[in-house]
Amino acid sequence: xxxxxxxxxxxxxxxxxxxxxxxxxxxxxxxxxxxxxxxxxxxxxxxxxxxxxxxxxxxxxxxxxxxxxxxxxxxxxxxxxxxxxxxxxxxxxxxxxxxxxxxxxxxxxxxxxxxxxxxxxxxxxxxxxxxxxxxxxxxxxxxxxxxxxxxxxxxxxxxxxxxxxxxxxxxxxxxxxxxxxxxxxxxxxxxxxxxxxxxxxxxxxxxxxxxxxxxxxxxxxxxxxxxxxxxxxxxxxxxxxxxxxxxxxxxxxxxxxxxxxxxxxxxxxxxxxxxxxxxxxxxxxxxx
Numbered sequence: 442x443x444x445x446x447x448x449x450x451x452x453x454x455x456x457x458x459x460x461x462x463x464x465x466x467x468x469x470x471x472x473x474x475x476x477x478x479x480x481x482x483x484x485x486x487x488x489x490x491x492x493x494x495x496x497x498x499x500x501x502x503x504x505x506x507x508x509x510x511x512x513x514x515x516x517x518x519x520x521x522x523x524x525x526x527x528x529x530x531x532x533x534x535x536x537x538x539x540x541x542x543x544x545x546x547x548x549x550x551x552x553x554x555x556x557x558x559x560x561x562x563x564x565x566x567x568x569x570x571x572x573x574x575x576x577x578x579x580x581x582x583x584x585x586x587x588x589x590x591x592x593x594x595x596x597x598x599x600x601x602x603x604x605x606x607x608x609x610x611x612x613x614x615x616x617x618x619x620x621x622x623x624x625x626x627x628x629x630x631x632x633x634x635x636x637x638x639x640x641x642x643x644x645x646x647x648x649x650x651x652x653x654x655x656x657x658x659x660x661x662x663x664x665x666x667x668x669x670x671x672x673x674x675x676x677x678x679x680x681x682x683x684x685x686x687x688x689x690x691x692x693x694x695x696x697x698x699x700x701x702x703x704x705x706x707x708x709x710x711x712x713x714x715x716x717x718x719x720x721x722x723x724x725x726x727x728x729x
Contacts, residue, residue: 493573497716500658506716507663507709510569517578518708521564522701524581525557530696534689559596563588563632565704566711591632598631598638605642622653625660628707629714648717656713663709671699 493509495502511518533550564584572578579587602624610617627645634644649656678695681688 494712494715494719496720497652497655497713498720500655500662503655503659503709503712503716504662507659507705507712508666510573510712511705511708514569514572514578517568517572518565518704519701520581521568521584522561522704523697524585525560526697526700527693529553529557530693530700534693534696555596555599559592559599560585560588561704562595562628562707563591565707566629566632569708569711570715588632594638594641595628595631598627598641601638602627602642602645619653622656622660623649625649625656625710626714626717629711633714648714652713652717659713660706660709663705667702667705671702674698 493506495506497503532553536550564581564587567587568579568584602620606617606620606624608617609620623646624642625645626648627641630644630648631638631641634641636644674695678692681691
């Protein structure tokens with residue numbers, strides 16, 4: 442063999458090339474396993490990366506892949522989210538059972554919610570990207586081990602972006618909205634790229650230039666879909682509680698389900714990030 446075909450863009454490269462000369466993609470994936478010899482019946486070898494992410498030319502380029510990625514990997518997402526939010530939702534439900542929450546408990550619940558989010562995001566991103574690149578899902582333990590080192594920078598970046606968005610909203614609602622759109626890919630940038638939290642925000646701001654309107658429309662559609670799936674469940678549990686039916690396992694299950702569905706917004710931010718990279722022809726493997 443004298444050449445290698447890029448799995449990302451299809452360009453033909455020399456056998457000695459390490460990256461694609463057209464799109465810059467790694468010709469040797471970090472997750473690539475030895476290919477079976479001709480005639481082998483080995484069915485366990487991972488499939489080639491699947492190109493489910495398209496360049497960001499319109500809002501449909503991110504809505505469709507988000508829905509597809511979320512629905513096709515719903516069980517994987519459920520496992521990743523469940524191991525973190527289940528203990529949290531049990532604690533929260535028991536804490537607010539009497540509807541008299543101590544201020545310290547309330548602050549603790551908010552802090553735990555943010556911690557859960559910081560734990561879930563890197564593991565979720567890692568799992569979905571590996572599925573797209575190799576066709577194989579990692580174990581939950583592997584995903585969380587990979588994401589542990591990403592948590593400090595992710596948390597600081599998220600807090601800094603929230604403070605700036607809050608400040609913009611207090612000064613005038615429009616700047617806060619624009620900043621929330623400009624910082625929409627802070628999570629994936631913090632997880633996959635190098636740099637300080639300030640550099641993460643700058644990078645997100647730069648990447649989203651020219652895409653704010655598309656991100657707004659896409660986020661609105663995904664938000665509607667999340668609400669359609671989760672609001673009836675929450676409303677049903679609330680209606681039962683109002684009528685004196687306080688079945689704690691049902692309340693906890695409904696809260697966990699809502700948490701899982703809400704991760705569609707997290708998946709959307711990942712798709713937007715990868716789609717922008719594809720547009721910039723920088724769609725190389727980001728799991729290095």
